[in-house]
Structures are given as structure tokens and as C-alpha cells.
Amino acid sequence: MPSRHRLSHMAWILFLIAPAVVVMVSFVLIPIASALAYSLYDWNGLARGEFIWFANFQKVLFQEPFNRWTLNAFTHNVIVFCALMVVQNVTGFLLAYLIFKEPFGYRFYRTAVFLPVILSTVIVGFLWKLFLHPLFGIVNQFLNGVGLDALALPWLGDSRTALGALIFANAWHFVGFPTLIYLAGMQRIPRDLIEAARLDTSSELKVLRNVIWPLVAPATTIIFVLTFIGAFNWFELPFIMAGLDGSPFGSTDVLGLYFYRTAFGNQSAGVQDFGMGSALAVIIFSFILVAAATWTIYLRRREIEL
Amino acid sequence: MVRNLATVATVAVGALLTQNWAEAAELTFWSWRQEDKAAYEELIADFNKQQPDTTIKFETFEPQNYQTVLSTALAAGKGPDIIHVRAYGNLETVASPGYLRPIAMDEIPDLKAFPALSITAETMREDGNLYAVPFASQTLVIYYNTDLFAEHGVTAPETWAEFLAVSQTLKDAGVIPIANGTATAWQNEILVGTVVPSFYGAQFEADVVAGNATFEDPRFVGALEKLTEITDFLPDGYTGIDYPTAQQLFLTGRAAMFAGGSWEIANFRKQNADLNFDIMPSPAPNAGDPRLVSTFFDGGYAVNANSEHDEEALSFLRFAASKDFGQKLASLLGNISPVPGVTFDDPILSKVSQFNDTAASYIMLVHFRYEEPSGSVLLQQTVQRMMAGQATPAEVGKEVTEGIATYYTPFQ
Numbered sequence: 001m002p003s004r005h006r007l008s009h010m011a012w013i014l015f016l017i018a019p020a021v022v023v024m025v026s027f028v029l030i031p032i033a034s035a036l037a038y039s040l041y042d043w044n045g046l047a048r049g050e051f052i053w054f055a056n057f058q059k060v061l062f063q064e065p066f067n068r069w070t071l072n073a074f075t076h077n078v079i080v081f082c083a084l085m086v087v088q089n090v091t092g093f094l095l096a097y098l099i100f101k102e103p104f105g106y107r108f109y110r111t112a113v114f115l116p117v118i119l120s121t122v123i124v125g126f127l128w129k130l131f132l133h134p135l136f137g138i139v140n141q142f143l144n145g146v147g148l149d150a151l152a153l154p155w156l157g158d159s160r161t162a163l164g165a166l167i168f169a170n171a172w173h174f175v176g177f178p179t180l181i182y183l184a185g186m187q188r189i190p191r192d193l194i195e196a197a198r199l200d201t202s203s204e205l206k207v208l209r210n211v212i213w214p215l216v217a218p219a220t221t222i223i224f225v226l227t228f229i230g231a232f233n234w235f236e237l238p239f240i241m242a243g244l245d246g247s248p249f250g251s252t253d254v255l256g257l258y259f260y261r262t263a264f265g266n267q268s269a270g271v272q273d274f275g276m277g278s279a280l281a282v283i284i285f286s287f288i289l290v291a292a293a294t295w296t297i298y299l300r301r302r303e304i305e306l
Numbered sequence: 307m308v309r310n311l312a313t314v315a316t317v318a319v320g321a322l323l324t325q326n327w328a329e330a331a332e333l334t335f336w337s338w339r340q341e342d343k344a345a346y347e348e349l350i351a352d353f354n355k356q357q358p359d360t361t362i363k364f365e366t367f368e369p370q371n372y373q374t375v376l377s378t379a380l381a382a383g384k385g386p387d388i389i390h391v392r393a394y395g396n397l398e399t400v401a402s403p404g405y406l407r408p409i410a411m412d413e414i415p416d417l418k419a420f421p422a423l424s425i426t427a428e429t430m431r432e433d434g435n436l437y438a439v440p441f442a443s444q445t446l447v448i449y450y451n452t453d454l455f456a457e458h459g460v461t462a463p464e465t466w467a468e469f470l471a472v473s474q475t476l477k478d479a480g481v482i483p484i485a486n487g488t489a490t491a492w493q494n495e496i497l498v499g500t501v502v503p504s505f506y507g508a509q510f511e512a513d514v515v516a517g518n519a520t521f522e523d524p525r526f527v528g529a530l531e532k533l534t535e536i537t538d539f540l541p542d543g544y545t546g547i548d549y550p551t552a553q554q555l556f557l558t559g560r561a562a563m564f565a566g567g568s569w570e571i572a573n574f575r576k577q578n579a580d581l582n583f584d585i586m587p588s589p590a591p592n593a594g595d596p597r598l599v600s601t602f603f604d605g606g607y608a609v610n611a612n613s614e615h616d617e618e619a620l621s622f623l624r625f626a627a628s629k630d631f632g633q634k635l636a637s638l639l640g641n642i643s644p645v646p647g648v649t650f651d652d653p654i655l656s657k658v659s660q661f662n663d664t665a666a667s668y669i670m671l672v673h674f675r676y677e678e679p680s681g682s683v684l685l686q687q688t689v690q691r692m693m694a695g696q697a698t699p700a701e702v703g704k705e706v707t708e709g710i711a712t713y714y715t716p717f718q
Contacts, residue, residue, distance in 0.1 A: 044403050065709050245491040245687070262678075266683070269492060272374075
């Protein structure tokens with residue numbers, strides 16, 4: 001039987017974690033559970049209809065044309081994730097390395113690279129939409145100015161370039177974030193370790209590959225998982241730059257836009273379907289949860305091996 | 307002394323308040339028409355001349371979120387007494403869960419003289435009940451800049467051939483002939499609604515509704531073929547031109563024509579008072595053919611089924627169906643009121659009302675925006691692709707038909 005002292009200790013612990021538990025339950029667990037419950041009903045606008053088991057999931061995943069749209073949006077999320085890993089995070093790693101070497105004015109670069117990160121996505125989206133405007137945008141005016149008229153495309157209106165343009169804007173916005181994390185990781189490496197390595201080899205590339213890269217592995221894990229979650233929850237930037245429909249004709253559609261359109265309707269075209277929307281939300285959430293957890297475990301193991 | 311005065315004043319105010327509570331009904335009226343607030347308050351003042359005891363508070367919400375705000379309030383058993391609702395599929399979203407009070411024609415006798423299509427727009431298909439007093443219709447037309455037309459020696463075209471010739475003349479002179487782009491999805495449906503009904507004809511719409519034709523019908527596909535002919539006359543990089551840019555190109559005189567709805571009239575005048583413009587219906591395929599414009603009803607005024615002031619709300623609806631109300635709505639807001647006998651002082655509005663004599667429905671909104679995937683979603687996406695040169699009109703017809711066929715049995 002626990003002593004009185006022990007009991008009062010337990011009571012204190014319960015008392016102290018209670019606020020956090022209440023907040024977690026009411027703002028995280030209950031919404032997730034209710035989204036799951038909503039997805040099992042037929043909805044009439046916002047009025048709940050009959051319990052229909054997994055019919056909403058069946059519709060979203062297997063019925064034409066919704067299955068095509070789901071796959072299309074999912075594919076774009078995957079592309080966005082891979083492209084951001086390469087464009088945003090590799091650039092971030094290289095920038096971090098350059099700043100780490102402390103060239104002349106590195107303090108300025110450190111601030112300059114991070115500056116766009118603090119801008120709101122709304123502002124960044126709007127700015128790049130203006131820059132890429134086919135008639136008034138500076139990008140095309142520049143291309144025309146230097147005689148590259150053939151390259152002056154309607155970037156956001158062309159299905160071949162629209163998604164790329166969005167990824168580029170996103171990378172411009174957030175490249176400072178992986179840079180900062182890698183930089184912090186590199187600065188944590190003991191100096192003498194790097195200097196010892198430099199004595200052994202004259203190849204800077206080998207130092208980078210065999211010493212720095214393995215020692216910033218925890219940074220890579222964090223960046224990988226955050227990029228993954230960010231890429232699959234991508235909404236603001238495509239919403240501002242491409243609109244709710246993922247214009248042109250779905251070439252920039254991602255799961256976030258598709259979910260919003262389905263659940264809340266699109267004033268100029270769609271119908272509200274809360275059940276299908278919730279089903280989509282549950283699918284997106286489960287996918288992110290499982291994939292992010294698996295990867296985190298895998299990458300943590302890799303950190304130790306490296 | 308001061309304290310005594312204060313007490314007396316408090317009691318007196320209290321007494322006044324309670325007296326008002328006892329006699330006057332206080333109603334709320336929700337709408338998405340933020341820019342029309344002043345006009346509606348004037349209309350409510352007119353109503354109070356007849357019924358001084360009923361106060362109505364007019365509250366507005368951001369249009370994109372209005373439907374969500376409204377549905378949420380109604381689902382929670384709250385919401386306003388009088389509701390500005392939209393029409394067709396959007397009306398059914400609110401009406402089918404039983405949030406709106408059905409209106410019998412006998413309760414508002416003026417409704418019997420309303421155009422039949424306006425009544426259909428506010429009627430739920432399943433139970434055949436009317437749920438709102440229709441308030442305005444919109445018509446899709448082609449706007450043109452009269453100064454630019456005069457400067458380049460062209461006049462408003464009547465046939466499709468003339469329309470293309472006028473566009474070529476303008477283009478050769480360095481003017482953008484048509485301001486519209488295709489980057490904003492719904493603008494594609496507007497282009498279809500403006501140009502193609504004259505080509506597919508009134509019978510096609512009747513056939514589709516009766517289930518005797520699909521969108522793969524040669525009449526529809528052929529009409530879309532005509533629409534692709536305008537791509538030469540849209541701005542450079544039109545696939546990247548969105549709706550606000552198109553409006554600005556027309557407003558600043560860089561483009562000579564603009565395909566759009568009658569709701570733009572008031573907006574254009576407000577944004578550039580010096581712009582001289584006029585409107586025309588879509589060009590006729592051949593001289594003498596009917597020039598059909600697409601029309602649809604915008605919405606109406608409904609009563610909350612849970613309102614505690616049912617009688618007062620209904621009497622406001624009765625007022626909203628009267629000629630006085632319709633006339634004032636037309637003159638203050640430039641809305642095409644469906645109330646019979648309303649006249650339009652504005653020459654452009656009166657033109658719109660004339661065009662409405664040879665009207666077709668804005669086909670997807672009126673008939674196929676009730677279920678997922680809506681005809682509008684399908685049409686907007688596929689036409690956007692067609693205008694970019696990545697789909698043929700036949701593919702558009704096929705994809706739209708297959709999408710609608712998932713719930714519309716005559717297409718299966």
C-alpha cells in the first residue's frame with residue numbers, strides 16, 4: 001500500500017498535468033475523433049443524415065471521378081515533397097555550409113537568408129503571383145528585356161509550369177529554415193574534430209561527406225519530417241496563388257485544397273459535402289501520422305548508425 | 307439630489323425599454339450583400355412606414371463564407387429571422403434540412419405574377435415547395451468600350467463572323483480585343499455561358515433537361531468548337547490572366563471587350579466613372595438567328611423555420627414582393643428585379659431586361675449544381691483545358707457527361 005506521502009505526490013503530478021491533458025483532449029483528441037465520426041455519416045449541408053459506414057471513403061477512393069481527383073492531388077503532394085527535399089533542403093544544407101565557413105559578411109547572409117521565413121505566406125503568395133503575372137510581372141518583363149521572349153510563359157496559367165512555380169515560391173519563402181537548423185547542427189560539431197579531419201585529407205568534399213554530414217544527422221531527421229508534414233498539409237500558398245480549384249485544371253491541386261473544396265463547397269461551382277470532406281481529412285491525417293512516425297523511427301536509427 | 311435624478315432617469319429609461327420590448331418585434335436579417343447595406347436600410351425604412359412596430363436589423367457577412375456561417379448558425383438552431391438565400395443547389399443545402407419555412411403562394415399573392423423561372427429557382431425539387439421570394443436575376447453579356455470602338459471605326463457586331471472581324475481589326479491596331487483570361491476556373495464557365503447558347507440553341511437545353519440529349523450532343527460540342535475560335539483574341543498569356551486582371555484590362559481601356567455578368571455594371575461605373583461602355587448579347591451564328599443570353603436567378607428572401615416572429619418576417623417578404631420594393635431595388639442597386647412591372651431608368655439595365663426576352667438558362671448552375679461532382683466543376687475544369695489547347699470540344703463533352711452521369715440517370 002502506498003504511503004500517504006506517495007499519494008500526495010501522485011495527486012500533485014495529476015494536478016500539474018491536468019491542464020495540459022484537458023487542452024490536448026479538447027483541442028486535439030476530440031476534433032480528431034469527431035472528424036472520424038463525421039466521415040461515417042451522410043450529410044445534408046451541415047445537417048447530419050444517416051449512418052452510412054464507409055461509403056464516403058469508398059466514394060473518395062474508388063468512385064469516378066473522385067478517385068481520379070484524389071490520386072491527382074496526392075501525386076502532387078508527393079511531387080511537392082520530393083521537390084522541396086531537393087530544392088529547398090539541399091539548398092539549405094549548402095547555404096548553411098557556406099555560412100558555416102564564415103566568409104566575409106556571413107552575419108549579413110545569415111540574416112538575409114532567414115528574412116523571408118518571417119514573412120506571412122499570404123504576402124509571399126501575393127508577391128510571387130504579381131512577379132509571375134504574364135502581363136505586368138517582373139519575371140516576364142526581365143525575360144523579354146534580355147531577349148528571351150520564348151521563355152516568357154504565363155507561369156501560373158500553364159499546366160507544365162504552375163506547380164513548379166508554386167514549389168519555387170515555397171522554397172524561396174522557407175529555405176532559411178533548413179539553413180538555420182543545419183547551421184546550428186554544424187556549429188555544434190567540435191572544432192577540433194573538423195580540424196583533425198582536415199589534417200587527414202586535403203579534400204574538403206570528404207570532410208563534408210564523412211564528418212559533417214553524419215554529425216548533422218539529427219538536423220536531417222527534423223527537417224525531413226517537418227518537410228513531409230508541411231508538404232502534405234500544403235494549403236495556403238496554392239490557395240493564394242492558384243485558387244481553390246488548383247488552377248489550371250487541377251495541375252496544382254493538392255489534398256488540402258481538395259479537402260476544403262469538398263467539405264465547404266466552392267461558391268462558384270461546388271456543393272458542400274461534409275461527409276466526403278471528413279473522409280478525406282481522416283485519410284490525410286492517418287497517412288501523415290503513419291508515414292511520419294515510421295520515418296522518424298527509421299531516421300533515428302540511422303542517426304545512430306552514421 | 308443628483309442621485310435621485312439618476313434613479314428617476316434609470317427608472318424612466320427602464321420603463322421605456324420594457325414598453326418597447328412588449329410591443330415591437332425585433333428581427334434580424336442576414337445577407338452576403340455587404341456593399342448594398344445602405345440601400346437595404348433604406349428599403350427597411352420604407353417597410354417601417356407600413357409597419358412601424360417591427361424593427362429589422364440588417365447584418366452582412368463576407369460572401370465566400372456566408373453559406374458556411376449561415377449553415378452553422380442554422381444547424382445550431384439559431385440564425386436570423388429573415389435570410390437572404392441563394393438559388394438552385396445552394397438553396398437546397400439550406401432548405402432540405404428543414405431550416406426554411408415553406409411559403410404558400412396564397413400567403414404572398416403578388417408572387418403569382420412572378421416569372422415562372424424565378425419561382426423555380428427558389429423551389430426545392432424534392433418537395434415542390436417555394437422557400438424564398440426571388441430578388442434579382444443576372445444575365446451574361448458582352449461589354450464593349452464605345453470609345454475604343456469609335457476610335458478604331460468598328461461597330462457592335464451582330465453575327466459571329468462580324469465579331470471575329472471586329473476582333474481582328476482591334477488586334478491589328480494593338481488593342482486587346484477581349485479582356486478575359488482562363489486562369490480563374492469559373493471564368494471559363496462565364497465564357498461558355500456568354501458565347502455558346504446562341505450556337506446550341508434553346509431546344510438543346512430542353513432536350514438535356516428532358517433527358518433526351520447529353521453534353522456529347524453535336525450541338526453542344528459544335529458550340530464549344532466556336533468558343534475556341536476566340537483564343538486568338540484573348541490577351542497574351544491568357545491562361546495566366548485571372549478575373550481581377552481581366553476586369554482591370556477592360557476598365558483601363560487596354561482591352562475593348564469583356565464577357566461578364568450584369569452584376570459588373572454597377573462595379574464598372576464605381577471603379578471608373580469615365581469609362582464609356584455599352585453591352586451586347588452574344589453574336590448570332592448567322593444573320594437573323596436568335597441571340598440567346600444566359601440568365602440565372604441570384605437568390606431570394608426566406609424566413610427561418612424557427613423564427614419567433616414568423617408573422618412579421620412574412621409581412622416583410624410580402625413587402626419584398628411588391629412593386630415599390632422591386633422598383634427601388636432596381637434604381638438603388640441596379641438589380642434586375644423579377645417583380646412584374648418594374649421599369650429601368652438606366653439605359654444599360656433596360657437593355658439587359660430586353661435581352662432577357664430571348665434568354666437561355668445559365669445551364670450548369672440552373673440544372674446541374676445540386677450534387678457532386680457538379681456540372682459547373684466539370685465544365686470549368688475541362689473548358690479550361692480546352693482553352694489551353696489540351697483537350698478537344700468532344701473530350702469536354704464526354705468528360706462532363708460522364709461526371710454528371712454518376713447521379714443523373716438519363717445520362718447513364
